[in-house]
Amino acid sequence: MHRYRVAIVGAGIIGASIARILSMYENIDVSLIEKEPDVGWGVSKANTAVIHPGHEEDPKSYPLRARLCKEGNELWREWVRELDIPAKWPGELMVFTSDEEEKAAEKYIEFAKVNKVPGVRVVYREELRALEPTVNPDALGAVYAPTAGMISPMEAVIAIVENAVENGVKLFTETEVFNVRVSANRVIGVDTNRGFIEADVVINAAGLYADKISNVVGVDTWFFIKPRRGEYLLFDEDVDIKPTRILHTVPTLVTKGVYVVTTVHGNLMIGPTAEDLPVDAREATLTTREGLEYLWREAGKILKVLPPRSRVIRTFAGLRPEPPNGQWLIKAYDSPWGFVNVAGTRSPGLTAAPAIALHVLEQMRSVFDLRLVKKEKWNPFRKDIVRVRNRSIEEIDRLVETNPDYGEILCYCRMVSKAEVVEAIKRMKAIGVKTITVDGIKFRTYAGMGKCQGSFCRWRVALLVSKYTGVPLESVVVKRGSYGVGDVKLLLRGRAAKGQG
Amino acid sequence: MSNLIEERYDVVVIGGGPAGIAAAIRATELGLKTILLENRDVLGGIPLQCVHPGFGLHYFKEDLTGTQFIHRFFERMERIGVEYITSAHVHSIEYRDYMEKVVNTITRKGVLRLYSKTIIYTVGARERTLFEIGVVGDRPDGIYTAGEAQTMMDIYGVLPGKDVVIIGSGDVGLIMARRFALEGARVKAVIEIMPYPGGLMRNVVQCLRDFNIPLLLSHAVISIAGKKRVEKVTVVKVDEGFRPIPGTEFEIACDTVVIAAGLRPNIDLLERLSIAIDPATGGPMVNELLETSIPGIFVAGNALVINDLADYVVEQGEKAAEGAKIFIENSGIPAEEWKPVKRGRNIRLAIPHYISGERSVTILARVAKPEQRVFVEVPEVGYKTFHMAVRPAEMIRLDLSKDALSKAEKSVTIEVKPIAYRA
Numbered sequence: 001m002h003r004y005r006v007a008i009v010g011a012g013i014i015g016a017s018i019a020r021i022l023s024m025y026e027n028i029d030v031s032l033i034e035k036e037p038d039v040g041w042g043v044s045k046a047n048t049a050v051i052h053p054g055h056e057e058d059p060k061s062y063p064l065r066a067r068l069c070k071e072g073n074e075l076w077r078e079w080v081r082e083l084d085i086p087a088k089w090p091g092e093l094m095v096f097t098s099d100e101e102e103k104a105a106e107k108y109i110e111f112a113k114v115n116k117v118p119g120v121r122v123v124y125r126e127e128l129r130a131l132e133p134t135v136n137p138d139a140l141g142a143v144y145a146p147t148a149g150m151i152s153p154m155e156a157v158i159a160i161v162e163n164a165v166e167n168g169v170k171l172f173t174e175t176e177v178f179n180v181r182v183s184a185n186r187v188i189g190v191d192t193n194r195g196f197i198e199a200d201v202v203i204n205a206a207g208l209y210a211d212k213i214s215n216v217v218g219v220d221t222w223f224f225i226k227p228r229r230g231e232y233l234l235f236d237e238d239v240d241i242k243p244t245r246i247l248h249t250v251p252t253l254v255t256k257g258v259y260v261v262t263t264v265h266g267n268l269m270i271g272p273t274a275e276d277l278p279v280d281a282r283e284a285t286l287t288t289r290e291g292l293e294y295l296w297r298e299a300g301k302i303l304k305v306l307p308p309r310s311r312v313i314r315t316f317a318g319l320r321p322e323p324p325n326g327q328w329l330i331k332a333y334d335s336p337w338g339f340v341n342v343a344g345t346r347s348p349g350l351t352a353a354p355a356i357a358l359h360v361l362e363q364m365r366s367v368f369d370l371r372l373v374k375k376e377k378w379n380p381f382r383k384d385i386v387r388v389r390n391r392s393i394e395e396i397d398r399l400v401e402t403n404p405d406y407g408e409i410l411c412y413c414r415m416v417s418k419a420e421v422v423e424a425i426k427r428m429k430a431i432g433v434k435t436i437t438v439d440g441i442k443f444r445t446y447a448g449m450g451k452c453q454g455s456f457c458r459w460r461v462a463l464l465v466s467k468y469t470g471v472p473l474e475s476v477v478v479k480r481g482s483y484g485v486g487d488v489k490l491l492l493r494g495r496a497a498k499g500q501g
Numbered sequence: 502m503s504n505l506i507e508e509r510y511d512v513v514v515i516g517g518g519p520a521g522i523a524a525a526i527r528a529t530e531l532g533l534k535t536i537l538l539e540n541r542d543v544l545g546g547i548p549l550q551c552v553h554p555g556f557g558l559h560y561f562k563e564d565l566t567g568t569q570f571i572h573r574f575f576e577r578m579e580r581i582g583v584e585y586i587t588s589a590h591v592h593s594i595e596y597r598d599y600m601e602k603v604v605n606t607i608t609r610k611g612v613l614r615l616y617s618k619t620i621i622y623t624v625g626a627r628e629r630t631l632f633e634i635g636v637v638g639d640r641p642d643g644i645y646t647a648g649e650a651q652t653m654m655d656i657y658g659v660l661p662g663k664d665v666v667i668i669g670s671g672d673v674g675l676i677m678a679r680r681f682a683l684e685g686a687r688v689k690a691v692i693e694i695m696p697y698p699g700g701l702m703r704n705v706v707q708c709l710r711d712f713n714i715p716l717l718l719s720h721a722v723i724s725i726a727g728k729k730r731v732e733k734v735t736v737v738k739v740d741e742g743f744r745p746i747p748g749t750e751f752e753i754a755c756d757t758v759v760i761a762a763g764l765r766p767n768i769d770l771l772e773r774l775s776i777a778i779d780p781a782t783g784g785p786m787v788n789e790l791l792e793t794s795i796p797g798i799f800v801a802g803n804a805l806v807i808n809d810l811a812d813y814v815v816e817q818g819e820k821a822a823e824g825a826k827i828f829i830e831n832s833g834i835p836a837e838e839w840k841p842v843k844r845g846r847n848i849r850l851a852i853p854h855y856i857s858g859e860r861s862v863t864i865l866a867r868v869a870k871p872e873q874r875v876f877v878e879v880p881e882v883g884y885k886t887f888h889m890a891v892r893p894a895e896m897i898r899l900d901l902s903k904d905a906l907s908k909a910e911k912s913v914t915i916e917v918k919p920i921a922y923r924a
Contacts, residue, residue: 397612407609409590455646481642481730484659
């Protein structure tokens with residue numbers, strides 16, 4: 001039995017999904033390589049979190065996107081159950097407010113037919129209001145697509161990686177790939193800041209940087225990525241405007257529409273904007289006054305009542321990897337043999353991720369003629385962290401009986417216990433995270449995601465990180481920087497010793 | 502069914518800061534079966550981390566640090582034998598009927614169901630965040646609320662940063678500016694959107710002028726930039742409507758931003774009981790014994806209204822405990838009629854919201870804008886006092902006697918009137 005060593009560049013939703021699929025095989029050794037301290041910190045971190053039905057993809061211009069979007073929507077329903085990922089399936093309403101918009105919206109009914117997306121139809125005033133009471137009464141109608149869903153994308157990446165590692169994938173964090181080594185027209189591995197990693201197959205899922213990786217290999221040199229920024233408004237969970245369905249405006253040539261959703265964690269969220277940035281602005285996740293004002297205006301077209309501005313708890317922005325002409329570049333190359341591009345997977349990339357992973361496997365099988373043997377014992381399941389939140393007091397009491405740390409609440413806003421934070425640290429270590437960050441814990445436990453945005457709990461979480469990793473409190477990493485710059489007493493003593501105090 | 506631990510009390514006090522401790526002491530002194538619940542692993546709340554003086558001038562007639570101030574109460578608690586639990590998180594409050602509420606509390610020993618005739622809610626405030634004040638740009642590390650920075654420095658000995666810009670010139674912002682300066686950090690500026698400082702005058706002098714820290718009035722931070730850590734902020738001058746004036750933008754290099762942009766009463770648990778809220782204070786509406794719109798639930802301290810002084814907070818805690826006693830003895834607060842306290846000219850907020858006219862009352866009020874040489878008046882009861890100056894940063898305190906208040910028929914009005922200009 002021939003063994004294949006596969007290196008996947010990028011542990012976002014795409015790289016992680018591919019790793020999970022490849023982990024089903026006995027004779028593949030997978031290295032999942034990520035430049036950040038944790039998984040999912042690129043494109044996967046900040047997006048609309050919608051699992052699209054597939055009726056918005058033009059089957060003529062984007063047949064691959066259309067097919068994988070619909071397949072991905074179906075696969076996610078399995079994946080979220082197997083991996084215990086927060087998800088819901090409320091369906092979506094593309095709301096139109098004028099005859100022009102109605103005309104533009106009709107085309108998606110046609111797309112739905114060709115793409116075989118079930119249940120898509122136009123609903124008018126009364127039915128629209130019945131489906132969604134929070135909708136603006138001026139709305140004429142909407143295209144209803146009942147198969148739309150929402151997930152928590154960061155938790156999805158984390159869950160998939162935990163499951164993949166459980167099934168033998170090796171994760172390398174803080175490992176940046178700067179070269180793909182090719183010898184005799186075959187890839188032989190990747191050069192990283194932490195040394196050379198051997199591989200027979202290199203899969204490029206580097207998100208915003210996928211064009212750089214592709215270019216060093218020298219294939220499809222026309223390909224490049226343009227970052228497209230999307231800004232968002234996130235509201236306090238106590239805001240009572242909570243649409244049941246996913247709502248959005250009709251896409252135009254310029255934008256894909258602004259969404260108004262209730263996240264799986266119960267927060268109203270509005271976004272995104274769509275702003276094309278210069279090709280080198282790949283870290284420009286800043287928010288702008290203009291962008292946020294645009295969101296308020298667009299949301300006003302969809303919603304009957306806008307929430308008060310004072311209830312915004314966070315504004316943020318993410319970048320989407322926009323390829324030339326919107327075409328995904330998913331391809332296994334025989335020259336050099338062993339290279340695979342999964343690049344420019346802009347929306348609906350999140351939706352399609354599981355289907356993309358299967359598609360990549362098929363490409364690899366046919367181009368590389370892989371002889372794969374399925375594992376006898378592949379574990380499809382992963383359990384989420386057990387949480388105090390949303391449980392009855394009787395259930396919480398039983399949890400505390402099993403572990404008193406469940407009885408110590410660290411984050412008041414989101415009711416997160418010490419036990420959950422300790423479990424998150426344990427799980428981060430288990431997948432191979434080297435630097436335990438406060439942000440990494442936030443994404444796993446929601447500590448710091450409430451209305452006080454961590455001002456009451458950040459130091460408590462940082463203290464636990466310090467305790468369980470041996471890193472001094474001031475050196476605990478929050479996102480990318482340290483919590484503090486020094487020990488107050490040491491600084492004073494140091495100065496006194498030098499006679500400068 | 503459930504085997505949760507159940508206990509019965511006259512008073513459950515939620516929140517072990519100065520208001521809650523004072524309430525629990527007073528309630529215990531009054532012979533009420535009382536328990537104090539605190540979320541953190543220590544009692545004391547915010548004063549624990551306040552190493553600066555200015556506490557106790559009214560209450561103890563002494564100038565104490567926050568830590569000294571709160572320790573005086575610890576000693577009293579011990580003497581009187583107040584029952585309390587730390588690391589206790591209130592999951593929810595159930596209102597069963599007029600004389601029975603349940604406080605579901607998560608502890609390391611399990612969930613407690615505390616049945617109580619009354620509740621005194623003293624959980625304090627939370628700080629406004631970057632996002633609430635509309636700052637845009639990057640979201641790097643190095644951004645702290647003032648309270649978080651203070652916890653880091655004065656509880657855990659960690660210096661948050663070295664080159665600091667502080668947003669907000671309320672007392673919290675001013676005190677943190679001095680605190681950073683004392684640790685050798687460079688405070689580049691304190692930025693205040695209003696045309697006047699938000700804190701007490703003594704703090705402007707002692708915390709900024711004495712340390713040569715620039716105070717930029719009518720300015721706002723509009724954005725933050727930085728990759729890993731904060732690198733700079735963009736500041737702009739604002740007009741009277743707080744709108745940025747184009748062309749006045751400039752940058753300040755810094756590695757740390759401290760947000761001291763005000764506090765909001767933390768009333769999440771009460772909001773879920775659909776309590777009446779005063780938009781002016783952000784806290785519950787209360788009567789003269791600090792009872793909320795839900796019978797037998799009292800509120801005191803910064804969960805009621807953002808106070809200038811811990812001394813006032815303590816007084817409110819004691820007042821609420823006296824209210825609880827009256828409530829229990831009379832199955833409710835006896836009053837023939839509740840008369841509204843109305844806000845007149847230049848009054849932004851006033852506590853309490855309702856009075857009976859049957860008890861003496863201390864009213865705390867804040868003006869909307871600073872004025873000099875004014876009378877503070879309550880025309881219905883013939884109250885009138887002269888003030889050299891009134892400022893939004895400093896609460897006005899009106900002690901109104903029962904006799905005076907008995908003159909009020911339908912309502913009382915607090916108002917500020919300038920002295921007629923003399924040529």
